[in-house]
Amino acid sequence: MWSQLRIANSPENIKFNIQWFDSLTSTNQYCELLNLDEVEEFTVIAARSQTAGIGQRGNHWESEASKNLTFSLILKPDFLPVADQFRITEAVSLAMVDTLTLLLPQADGQLRIKWPNDIYVATSKICGMLVSNKIQHNILQDSIVGIGLNVNQTSFPNWVPNPISVAQLISHEIPLEPLLTQLLTNIGERYRRLRQHLNEKEEYLSLLLNRGVESDYLYHGTRIRATLCDVNSFGHLQLITSNGTPLSCGLKEIAFLLPPPRPWEPSCKKNLAE
Numbered sequence: 001m002w003s004q005l006r007i008a009n010s011p012e013n014i015k016f017n018i019q020w021f022d023s024l025t026s027t028n029q030y031c032e033l034l035n036l037d038e039v040e041e042f043t044v045i046a047a048r049s050q051t052a053g054i055g056q057r058g059n060h061w062e063s064e065a066s067k068n069l070t071f072s073l074i075l076k077p078d079f080l081p082v083a084d085q086f087r088i089t090e091a092v093s094l095a096m097v098d099t100l101t102l103l104l105p106q107a108d109g110q111l112r113i114k115w116p117n118d119i120y121v122a123t124s125k126i127c128g129m130l131v132s133n134k135i136q137h138n139i140l141q142d143s144i145v146g147i148g149l150n151v152n153q154t155s156f157p158n159w160v161p162n163p164i165s166v167a168q169l170i171s172h173e174i175p176l177e178p179l180l181t182q183l184l185t186n187i188g189e190r191y192r193r194l195r196q197h198l199n200e201k202e203e204y205l206s207l208l209l210n211r212g213v214e215s216d217y218l219y220h221g222t223r224i225r226a227t228l229c230d231v232n233s234f235g236h237l238q239l240i241t242s243n244g245t246p247l248s249c250g251l252k253e254i255a256f257l258l259p260p261p262r263p264w265e266p267s268c269k270k271n272l273a274e
Contacts, residue, residue, distance in 0.1 A: 014188040016042045016073075018180070023049040023065075027072035028130060028146040036134070036142045039074055042188075046071035046180065050148075062160050067153040069180055073187065075143040079195055082140050085133050086116075086235030090204040091190040092145050093117045096127055097207060098186040103179075104169055112209040114256060115228070115237050120209055124164035124261040126150050149183075151176060162261040205231065209256070214242060216257035219249065223257070 017040055024030050024047040031045055049065035063070050077088055093113050100119065101108050112120045119127035130146040150165035152173040167173050193200065205211060210228045217224050217239070226247065230238040237249045247254075 014042055014191070016044050016184045016188070018044040018046060018184075021045070021047045023047060023051065025052040026050060026146075027070060028132065028144055031072045031074055031144045032132070034074075036074065041074060041076040043074045044071055044180075044184065045074075062157060062163075063148055063150075064153045064155075066176075068151045068165070069147065069149040069176055069183070071147055071180065073145045073147070073184075075145060075191070077140050077143055077194070080140050082135055082138055083233055085135075085140050085143075086231070086233060087194060087201075088133070088143050088145070089117050089129075089131050089235060090200060091194045092129060092131070092147075092187060093119065094200060094204060094207075095183065095186040095190040096129075096147070096149070098190070099179075099183045100126070100166075102182070103166060103174075107169065111207065113204065113207045114209040115231060116235055116251065121164055121169065122261070123258060124162050126164050126166070147183075149179075151179065162258070164261070201231075218255040218257060219247065220253060 021030075024045070027045045027047050027050060029052075047070050050063050050070040073092075075088065077085075080087060093116075096119050097111050097113065100111055100121075104111075104121070107121050110122045112122075114120050114125070117129040117131065118125055119129075127147065127149045129148075132144045132146075133140060134142040134144075150163055152167045153163075153165050154168055156163045190200075208228060208231070212227065212229070214225055214227045217226055219226075225242040226239040227242075228237065228239050232238060232248065235250075237247075237254060239247045239249065239254075241247060
């Protein structure tokens with residue numbers, strides 16, 4: 001079952017067509033089966049239960065039914081050169097930070113983007129994204145943006161390495177549909193700026209986890225120490241190793257080795273809830 005809602009007060013009168021499903025295996029897979037030529041831009045496929053959600057690198061995305069936001073957004077960014085397709089990732093990541101900054105004002109200085117588009121609060125992951133772009137005749141035709149945001153879930157399986165949710169930080173649950181409306185409004189604003197060809201790369205870089213700090217990574221399976229410096233227009237991570245060697249890495253070439261998530265102190269939780 002699904003319902004529709006049009007948001008008329010979003011930037012440039014962008015109207016999101018939100019379709020809620022009780023259960024889907026994966027919202028991204030559902031979108032990939034559609035004939036996107038016949039689907040309106042800003043269509044949103046949202047699932048209250050997602051039984052086989054997909055994250056980066058093909059990993060499973062864990063989500064308790066009716067507790068979190070799991071949805072996919074269809075965009076048609078044909079105004080962007082193919083070489084600039086990573087700017088979609090930048091825009092949506094910044095929109096998520098915009099949303100969480102309003103929701104968790106005391107965590108503002110601790111919100112980080114883990115390249116390319118995971119959102120962290122300090123050392124804990126609160127949101128994952130998967131952006132799939134379709135290119136035809138050298139034109140960026142369609143983008144499917146899959147988003148999983150931990151909202152009201154407070155218990156996670158042991159195999160999930162470093163999760164945290166909004167409810168864990170503010171000590172109470174919040175309704176999902178108004179949160180989705182706010183997030184889509186922020187995505188609409190960032191997308192409007194993208195249409196105007198406003199460059200927001202520096203803001204994205206300023207929020208990157210590990211930027212400018214020598215840290216541990218796995219590079220083609222080998223542990224290295226390197227400093228994250230930049231992300232190029234193709235979305236490749238730019239690093240300099242501890243011995244001065246420059247590296248340019250795609251998603252499957254490098255993995256972050258992060259310290260264990262630190263526990264949140266009760267005083268910190270109290271401040272976040274105020």
